[in-house]
Amino acid sequence: MPRFLTDFLQAGMDGLLTGALYALIGMGLALIFGVMRIVNFAHGAFLMVGMYVSWILFDKLQLNPYIGFLASGLFLFAFGWGVYKLLIQPIRDRSDFMQILMTTGIALILVDSIQLKFGADYHQTIIDLTNRPPFGFGPFTLNRAALMSFGIAGVFIVGLQQFVVRSRTGQALRAIAQNREVAPLMGINVTLIQGFSFALGIAMAGLAGGLLLPALYLFPSVGEDYTLKAFVIVVLGGMGSIEGAAIGGLVLGVTESLTSAYLGQQWALAVDFVLFLLVLSLKPSGIFGRQRA
Amino acid sequence: MSALRGWRIFALLGVTLAFAAVPLLVPNDYVLQVVFRIMLFAALGLAWNLVGGYAGQLSLGHVAFFGVGAYGMAMFHARHVPVWLAVFLAACVATGFAAVIGSVVFRLRGPYFTLSTIAFGEVLRLTATNLVSTGGAIGLSTPALFPPKAFWKMFYLSAVALAFVCFLVNAWTSRSRFGYYLMAIREDEETASAVGIDTANYKLRALMVSAFLTALGGALYGSAFQFIVPDSVLTVEISVQIAIITMLGGAGTLLGPVVGAVLLLSASELFKNKFQESHLLIYGILIVVVVLFLPEGIVGGLQSLLQRKAKPPANAAPAAGSAAPAQGGD
Amino acid sequence: MPTILELRNVSKRFGGLRAVKDVSFAMSEGEIVFVIGPNGAGKTTVFNLISGFFHPEEGTILFRGQDITRVKPHASARMGVGRTFQIVKPLPSLTVLQNVMLGAFMHTGHLHQAEDDAAKILDFLQMSHIKNFLARGLPLAALKRLEIARALATKPKLILLDEVVSGLTTGEALALADLIKRLPEWGVSVVGGVEHVMQVVMKISDRVVVLDYGAKIAEGKPADVVKDPAVIEAYLGAKYKEMVH
Numbered sequence: 001m002p003r004f005l006t007d008f009l010q011a012g013m014d015g016l017l018t019g020a021l022y023a024l025i026g027m028g029l030a031l032i033f034g035v036m037r038i039v040n041f042a043h044g045a046f047l048m049v050g051m052y053v054s055w056i057l058f059d060k061l062q063l064n065p066y067i068g069f070l071a072s073g074l075f076l077f078a079f080g081w082g083v084y085k086l087l088i089q090p091i092r093d094r095s096d097f098m099q100i101l102m103t104t105g106i107a108l109i110l111v112d113s114i115q116l117k118f119g120a121d122y123h124q125t126i127i128d129l130t131n132r133p134p135f136g137f138g139p140f141t142l143n144r145a146a147l148m149s150f151g152i153a154g155v156f157i158v159g160l161q162q163f164v165v166r167s168r169t170g171q172a173l174r175a176i177a178q179n180r181e182v183a184p185l186m187g188i189n190v191t192l193i194q195g196f197s198f199a200l201g202i203a204m205a206g207l208a209g210g211l212l213l214p215a216l217y218l219f220p221s222v223g224e225d226y227t228l229k230a231f232v233i234v235v236l237g238g239m240g241s242i243e244g245a246a247i248g249g250l251v252l253g254v255t256e257s258l259t260s261a262y263l264g265q266q267w268a269l270a271v272d273f274v275l276f277l278l279v280l281s282l283k284p285s286g287i288f289g290r291q292r293a
Numbered sequence: 294m295s296a297l298r299g300w301r302i303f304a305l306l307g308v309t310l311a312f313a314a315v316p317l318l319v320p321n322d323y324v325l326q327v328v329f330r331i332m333l334f335a336a337l338g339l340a341w342n343l344v345g346g347y348a349g350q351l352s353l354g355h356v357a358f359f360g361v362g363a364y365g366m367a368m369f370h371a372r373h374v375p376v377w378l379a380v381f382l383a384a385c386v387a388t389g390f391a392a393v394i395g396s397v398v399f400r401l402r403g404p405y406f407t408l409s410t411i412a413f414g415e416v417l418r419l420t421a422t423n424l425v426s427t428g429g430a431i432g433l434s435t436p437a438l439f440p441p442k443a444f445w446k447m448f449y450l451s452a453v454a455l456a457f458v459c460f461l462v463n464a465w466t467s468r469s470r471f472g473y474y475l476m477a478i479r480e481d482e483e484t485a486s487a488v489g490i491d492t493a494n495y496k497l498r499a500l501m502v503s504a505f506l507t508a509l510g511g512a513l514y515g516s517a518f519q520f521i522v523p524d525s526v527l528t529v530e531i532s533v534q535i536a537i538i539t540m541l542g543g544a545g546t547l548l549g550p551v552v553g554a555v556l557l558l559s560a561s562e563l564f565k566n567k568f569q570e571s572h573l574l575i576y577g578i579l580i581v582v583v584v585l586f587l588p589e590g591i592v593g594g595l596q597s598l599l600q601r602k603a604k605p606p607a608n609a610a611p612a613a614g615s616a617a618p619a620q621g622g623d
Numbered sequence: 624m625p626t627i628l629e630l631r632n633v634s635k636r637f638g639g640l641r642a643v644k645d646v647s648f649a650m651s652e653g654e655i656v657f658v659i660g661p662n663g664a665g666k667t668t669v670f671n672l673i674s675g676f677f678h679p680e681e682g683t684i685l686f687r688g689q690d691i692t693r694v695k696p697h698a699s700a701r702m703g704v705g706r707t708f709q710i711v712k713p714l715p716s717l718t719v720l721q722n723v724m725l726g727a728f729m730h731t732g733h734l735h736q737a738e739d740d741a742a743k744i745l746d747f748l749q750m751s752h753i754k755n756f757l758a759r760g761l762p763l764a765a766l767k768r769l770e771i772a773r774a775l776a777t778k779p780k781l782i783l784l785d786e787v788v789s790g791l792t793t794g795e796a797l798a799l800a801d802l803i804k805r806l807p808e809w810g811v812s813v814v815g816g817v818e819h820v821m822q823v824v825m826k827i828s829d830r831v832v833v834l835d836y837g838a839k840i841a842e843g844k845p846a847d848v849v850k851d852p853a854v855i856e857a858y859l860g861a862k863y864k865e866m867v868h
Contacts, residue, residue: 039404091584096403097351098584101540104353104533105580112574224529228415231408270419273412280409281397470728470737477725480714487674487708488777489700489729 006139011261012254017146019253020153021208023246025226026233027160028204030245031197034234035177038088038198039099043230045107046202048223050076050209052114055218058125065125066148069210076206081199088198089191107227115220123218130214149211156207157246160200164242173197177240205230225269232276313453317446325445329517331558332452333510338539338550339459340506343499345536346545347472349479350399350496353532354410357394357417358504360527361387362511363435364427367521370436379436380512387508388501395497411529418527432522435515448517455513456551459506463547475499476545507535530573537576541583543590552592624651626688627781627812628673633682635668642668643679644838650814650830652780653807657815657824657845660834661858666816667709669834670783673814674706675699687780701729705779705811707770709786713758720745720754722769726776744772747809748802764795771802775809782806784815788823800827825849833857 025047032040050072057063057071087106091098129148134141164170172193176183183190209223216222233252237244255275256268263271316328337359344350365383370376398409421427439447466472474495477485482492515521534557542553557576565572587594629649635642643665650656658666671677673684675696684692691699700706705726714722723741724734731737745751748768753761758769767787774782784803788796800823806813817824824831825845833841833848835857841848848854 033404087581087585094588096407097349098588100351100353100404100407101537101580102584104537105577105584108533108573108577109581110577112572112577116574228408228411231404235405235408264423266423267419270416270423273416273419276412277397277409277416280401280405468734470732470734473721473725473728476717477714480716481712483676483696483708484712484714484773485725486676486696487700487706488726488773489697490725491695491697 001139007261008258010140011257013140013142014146015254015257016250017142017150017253018257019250020150020157021211021249022229022233022253023157023249024153024204024208024211025230026237026245026249026252027157027242028201028208029230030201030234030237030240030242031164031173031204032201033231034240034245035173035242036194036197036201038092038194039096039103040198040201041100041103041227042107042110043202043205044223044225044227045110046076046080046223047205047209047212047226048114048220049079049110050206051213051216051218051222052118053206054210054213055123055125058127058213059123064127065210065213066127066129066152069152069207069213072210073203073207076209077199077203080202080206081195083202084195084198089195092194111220111223118220120220125213125218127214145214149215152211153208156204160204161242161246169193169196228276229272232272235276235279309453309457313450316449320446322445325449326517327558327562329445329449329452331554332449332456333514334535334538334558335551335554336452336456336459337507337510337535338542338554339456339463340503340510341535342463342539342544342546342550343466343475343503344496345539346549347466347475347479348496348499349476349545350500351407351536352398352410352500353407353529353536354394354398354412354414355503355507355535356527356529356532357390357410357414358387358507359511359514359531359535360414360417360421360523361390362508363515363521363526364421364433365508366512366515367433367435368426371433376436376438380438380509383512384505384508387511388505391501391504392497395500399493399496399500411532414527414529414532418523418529421523421527427523430522430524432520432525434520435518437519438513438516445517448513451513452510455506455509460547460551462502462506463550467547471495471498479545534576537580540590541579543593543596546590546592546596549590549592553590556591624653626650627652627654627686628814629685630669630673631683631685633669633672633679633684635672635677635679642837643672644836645682646834646837646839647682648832648839648842650812652812654829655804655807655813655815655827656830656832657817657828658832658834659817659819659824662818663836664834664857665837666818666834667785668837670706670785670814670816673699674704674783700777700779703778703780704783705774705777705781706783707767707774707785707787709789709816711763711766711770713761713766713769715759716757718755718757719750719761719765719769719772722758723754723772723776726773729777741772741776744775747775747805748772763790764792764799767791767799768802775806775811779811781812781814784813786817787815788817796823800824803827 029040029043032038053072053075054065054068057068058065083106087102091102130145132144134143135147164173172188175186175188176190176193180190229252233248234245236251237248252272255271259268259271316325341352341355344352362383365386366379369379369382374382394413398406398413401409422430427433466475474485474490477488477490478492478495485492511526515526538553538557539550541557542551543549557579560575561572564575583590589597626649631647633646634644646669658669660666668677672679675691675694675698678693683690686702686704689702691702694702720738720741723744724737727737727740731740742751742754745754748771750765750768750772753765761769771784771787787803788799791799803813803815804827815824815828828845830843831845831848832839833854840853840857841851
């Protein structure tokens with residue numbers, strides 16, 4: 001195989017591995033923003049909290065992050081529901097403007113409280129898996145930790161998708177997404193389902209945070225970029241589509257990886273945003289999207 | 294809101310001068326630096342108010358213009374342009390940027406608009422971080438606008454002057470067709486176009502004026518701190534700060550941005566010692582409180598309290614049947 | 624009288640649905656024409672097409688001899704097409720006077736001139752006593768008039784009144800109808816749209832155009848149109864369907 005082709009495929013595969021986590025993050029936001037119409041500018045901050053939960057368990061109890069991430073997800077589910085009840089529900093029918101401000105405020109509080117409690121220092125989470133040599137086949141090598149995250153994320157991606165499509169709760173959720181006025185007439189408790197969806201979306205960010213922990217340095221504002229990335233993913237996938245967000249996540253992962261390989265890593269984030277602006281202005285329904293409501 | 298005419302202008306000027314003179318009596322660089330920031334952010338809040346307040350477009354990308362002001366000044370000056378001309382040229386470049394950015398972002402609504410403004414700011418930050426001509430992550434040193442003697446005094450006074458200019462622009466806007474058109478756009482774009490307002494065009498004009506003033510603020514800031522890096526003058530935190538100052542004080546009001554700047558910056562200054570790096574915590578808490586309990590901001594809330602007297606009584610309906618005596622009705 | 628507005632074979636689709644099918648009609652200056660038809664007949668779409676909020680796939684719209692088929696809403700307003708909205712759209716945090724001034728600003732940049740112009744129109748619409756109230760919280764009858772006042776302030780040649788009396792009590796509707804009848808005094812031709820064949824409309828309109836499922840099924844003097852079997856069928860059919868559901 002010619003060198004340029006192996007390089008290209010290698011970058012593509014690396015991108016898919018990262019992309020699975022992006023898919024998880026994006027699906028969480030798709031539930032909150034795409035389906036429930038809550039503009040959540042704190043998604044990355046919640047992800048960061050998920051990382052800290054997993055890190056504390058690792059640091060204090062030596063719990064492997066690949067188990068600890070479950071605790072991150074559970075904690076953020078409960079935490080997300082609390083935040084919904086206390087801060088989001090009172091303003092859910094106000095303008096986008098107010099929702100953006102509120103969730104920006106929540107993000108500032110989360111980041112700075114964590115900073116106050118744990119300081120601004122960087123933490124590294126070294127586990128056995130990150131130290132092992134990469135897994136190789138043919139001319140390709142894959143990072144074992146990333147491979148592990150990819151597998152776990154895949155299970156949750158399929159699980160969430162099936163849940164939304166098949167379960168009664170998932171049906172109620174889609175009914176609300178289609179028509180919030182009619183849903184209560186069908187015996188659906190809108191507030192309950194909305195709170196649940198918000199919490200579930202936040203939990204997805206928490207799970208992704210836990211899974212990202214071995215791959216990243218941890219510091220309070222680590223989640224900042226992920227808020228915008230999550231919106232990029234949702235927009236790429238087409239509003240309101242959980243499956244679209246999963247694909248959007250993979251696309252973003254591959255785009256970043258290819259950008260890093262050919263332009264340099266420092267341009268990856270900039271390319272994300274340029275892609276975002278292009279999609280919004282040229283094809284607002286998303287690359288794979290149905291129409292945007 | 295009453296007209297700004299005749300003696301009122303002079304009264305305003307007098308109050309501003311008196312206000313401006315007070316900190317000069319305290320020849321302490323720390324105090325001057327704090328009041329400089331307060332005045333600068335009051336100016337930035339007023340500039341943002343045109344777009345975010347009157348026109349109701351929640352931009353979180355104003356740091357783009359701020360950063361272009363600072364970087365533009367430094368880069369023009371490095372090419373031997375006289376320093377004040379460099380400031381002016383930088384503001385013009387920022388205005389040009391506003392035209393380009395506006396033509397993209399104003400096609401989007403609601404959260405997509407806000408997100409795309411953030412994205413533009415971030416693209417600029419990342420570009421400045423990665424280019425050699427902008428000094429990359431290391432940054433650039435900036436030219437001094439004032440001699441070292443009376444350095445902070447002069448910066449403080451120029452921030453006051455900028456805030457005053459921004460205030461006049463706001464005052465004129467609130468009493469002009471331009472301002473009425475912006476408010477119409479904020480309230481309902483369809484209605485606005487039904488009365489003949491070219492909404493895209495007016496939003497763009499507001500953004501360009503706002504960008505020019507914001508860039509002047511950026512240049513002042515860049516020069517005052519003598520050195521700029523992308524993370525100091527192109528960070529999204531500045532955009533958020535400008536918006537929150539205005540929202541807290543009252544978006545779309547004349548005094549709101551000034552009140553917001555004084556309150557928020559003094560609060561964060563007080564908490565800086567207590568919380569060190571976490572002083573944005575107070576911002577977060579204030580935002581949550583304002584959104585929950587005071588959605589119109591401090592000045593806005595007070596105004597509607599006063600206006601409540603002017604609320605229509607239950608019988609405000611036009612008298613039915615009185616139009617034509619010939620009409621029988623039923 | 625010269626023709627002020629003419630629709631020639633205008634059609635508009637939304638997805639697969641044809642909301643307006645091959646509609647043509649013309650009206651003269653000073654006329655009051657009402658477009659009527661059951662709910663969903665395409666009246667609002669016709670108004671949106673004339674005022675530039677939508678553009679048709681086929682057909683031509685002429686206003687005072689000029690082709691305005693693809694003109695944008697603000698440009699069409701500047702050419703002299705004023706409109707109100709079916710769902711009233713006041714600017715809530717502005718006062719009644721300020722709402723009307725927005726229209727008046729089309730012809731003057733001076734605040735006081737705009738205030739004077741707006742005050743005259745509010746006087747005509749008998750709203751002077753509430754001119755300093757915020758539009759937020761006004762009763763529907765006042766909001767309907769406010770819509771007309773704002774449109775009238777742009778000094779239009781043609782005014783489109785979408786469902787202008789719907790939701791009003793009979794007394795309120797009759798009072799408003801009398802004002803609408805006087806609009807030609809301001810040099811304005813009127814196209815109104817209503818769902819039901821109301822007494823009110825029959826009385827003030829010179830001519831009626833009837834739409835059903837997006838197509839024109841009848842046109843003529845109000846008294847003749849109500850006897851048209853196609854019109855009766857359209858309304859009875861709609862009623863029948865309502866009963867079934």
